[in-house]
Amino acid sequence: MSPRAAYAEARGLVSLIKDSAAKSVIATHKLRNDITILEGSGGNVAVLAGKDGLVMIDAGIGVSRPQMTQALSALSSEPVTHLINTHWHFDHADGNAWIGEGGAKIIAHENTRKYLSQVQRVEDWDYNFVPLEHSGVPTQVFSKEHSLKLNGQSLAMKHYGPAHTDGDISVMFGEADVLHVGDTYWNGIYPFIDYSTGGSIDGMIAASDANLAASTSKTIIIPGHGNPVSNRAELQEFRDMLVTIRENVAALKRQGHSRDEAVAAKPTASFDAKWGNFVIDPGFFTRLVYAGV
């Protein structure tokens, strides 16, 4: 596929993802300590319920508001009081606007607020995202770490440094031992890497190492995309896939192969049956890795 055709296809994906979220039913996965995952509106959303109100990790896509409202009210009659964004991408932060309108405090990394406040181009999607409405812009930002105690849980937020973007954070629910890692981890599918806002393959690998260091075999790990209830063993497999493909693509680049030649050499081949069946197909993923080695 020519780069132009690939971009056109990718641009269509934004509409495709929005249309699918508008129709999609929200699936509810109960974890432990009143933590639930809501799946079906863009990225995986985590919700912590309790007397301090609902605490959401990511907001999904705005068009899912009716289904999301219904899923939230099935968990608790409390309003959403806090929303934490793992990063700025529309499939995680587009719902900020309606949740912010309801008075929720919105917390994020400072780079996330920057990207949500301006016209932001994503080169690999050939797409310009417009700024969020004022109600959706984070009200509180931090640069390295931030912690909160809500509903009996110690919430520890941590910036990765450059990873999938340069504003990704993890959120650890301490007592429950549940870790939301945003889009630094796509469970069972090739990940997108957003070079336009500071992401890179090496940053993704470094973030995977940080996630492995922050978890044990008992930790429930919530990926940004893919099967929403995951664990350290599956995360390790994701990390090893990234490292092997990075080495394969770097070897081709060192030998002087162009990007298209690298794609044609199929450096992801042994992983494609398992990882190549979602939005980021083997060719797209190879191009993303090539850009960073």
Ligand SMILES: [Zn+2]
């Ligand atoms: Zn993302």
